[in-house]
Amino acid sequence: MRLSGANLWISITWKDSCPVDRRQRSIVKAGLQTHWWRISVTVALDAAGRIEEALEVLGALAVTRTDAGDSPQFDGAVPDQPRWALQSISGLFPPEADIPTLKAQLMAVGGAGTAPITEHFADQDWELSGRASFSPVRISDHLWVCPPWNRLPEAEDRVEVVITPGLAFGTGTHATTQLCLQQLERQMLRGRTVLDWGCGSGVLAVAALLLGAADATAVDLDPKALAASGENAVLNGVNDALSVCRPDEVNGHEQYDIVVANILAGTIMDLAPTLERHLAPNGILILSGILAVQTDRVQAAFAQYNLNLSHREEWACLCGSRIAS
Numbered sequence: 395m396r397l398s399g400a401n402l403w404i405s406i407t408w409k410d411s412c413p414v415d416r417r418q419r420s421i422v423k424a425g426l427q428t429h430w431w432r433i434s435v436t437v438a439l440d441a442a443g444r445i446e447e448a449l450e451v452l453g454a455l456a457v458t459r460t461d462a463g464d465s466p467q468f469d470g471a472v473p474d475q476p477r478w479a480l481q482s483i484s485g486l487f488p489p490e491a492d493i494p495t496l497k498a499q500l501m502a503v504g505g506a507g508t509a510p511i512t513e514h515f516a517d518q519d520w521e522l523s524g525r526a527s528f529s530p531v532r533i534s535d536h537l538w539v540c541p542p543w544n545r546l547p548e549a550e551d552r553v554e555v556v557i558t559p560g561l562a563f564g565t566g567t568h569a570t571t572q573l574c575l576q577q578l579e580r581q582m583l584r585g586r587t588v589l590d591w592g593c594g595s596g597v598l599a600v601a602a603l604l605l606g607a608a609d610a611t612a613v614d615l616d617p618k619a620l621a622a623s624g625e626n627a628v629l630n631g632v633n634d635a636l637s638v639c640r641p642d643e644v645n646g647h648e649q650y651d652i653v654v655a656n657i658l659a660g661t662i663m664d665l666a667p668t669l670e671r672h673l674a675p676n677g678i679l680i681l682s683g684i685l686a687v688q689t690d691r692v693q694a695a696f697a698q699y700n701l702n703l704s705h706r707e708e709w710a711c712l713c714g715s716r717i718a719s
């Protein structure tokens with residue numbers, strides 16, 4: 395997963411048994427895990443790939459890359475290639491890891507001046523600590539996103555989207571998700587069809603269905619996101635109306651009343667012809683994952699649309715329909 399902002403970019407590659415992975419949580423709960431080690435190395439860009447690879451080969455359960463300097467990177471066509479000049483790369487290791495040997499090997503790979511830092515995390519119930527940090531998120535007077543273990547009391551005019559955090563991006567806490575949800579809520583959704591491209595947890599597609607859409611299609615490259623969307627649809631009782639698929643499985647001729655894409659600006663621009671092809675003639679396009687400074691570029695890629703701009707933090711959302719010819 396990659397998050398980006400003007401001053402902060404974090405890239406995380408979670409491997410099979412990381413603490414937020416459901417398999418690992420069950421191991422932790424079974425009491426088999428007592429603590430974790432994190433080894434971090436700060437290196438220049440040209441050594442970053444080697445260190446990341448070394449951490450993976452040495453058995454890291456998760457590898458994280460962050461900007462260790464101040465060189466904000468705005469996404470391009472290939473958003474998964476961090477180019478920060480100075481990078482901090484860390485690996486998460488199980489308790490039995492041979493830390494002195496790991497450090498020596500990283501120093502050999504990184505060369506002179508490589509100084510691995512080791513941190514120790516005491517045992518904790520990752521599932522419970524994760525749970526504590528997720529509270530209901532208020533999107534508007536009527537719309538909320540809640541984790542399954544922290545539901546709101548029932549209220550007639552409230553729509554509650556129940557999302558299990560940790561399965562995929564889209565818990566309702568990120569500004570771009572909130573902007574898209576607010577735009578969706580403003581549309582006449584009853585009986586409409588919705589395409590959610592880059593569905594993550596499925597939060598947007600599920601919300602659209604709860605708000606009255608007739609059916610929705612949730613699309614993502616990541617199989618975990620597709621599984622999460624399916625699970626979240628079941629949690630909300632809208633699974634009969636949700637189709638979940640990879641981009642190459644979308645029927646090329648199908649058109650939707652609403653097309654929403656909360657991805658990154660570069661990806662959205664690359665996807666412009668695809669998103670336009672799937673939008674019905676009078677349909678509504680909702681785009682986010684765009685930094686405020688990137689809106690002109692995205693607007694130019696959708697020049698035949700009249701797109702209104704909304705903002706939250708450093709993020710932007712564009713929403714509108716095709717200009718009548």
Ligand SMILES: C[S@@+](CC[C@H](N)C(=O)[O-])C[C@H]1O[C@@H](n2cnc3c(N)ncnc32)[C@H](O)[C@@H]1O
Nearest residue numbers: 563564571592593594613614615616619656657
């Ligand atoms: C920022 S998350 C948005 C999740 C959710 N829709 C939300 O609004 O919170 C972007 C998602 O887009 C997916 N993605 C990235 N590039 C994609 C592409 N070219 N086609 C389909 N999905 C893509 C990622 O795997 C990720 O799940």
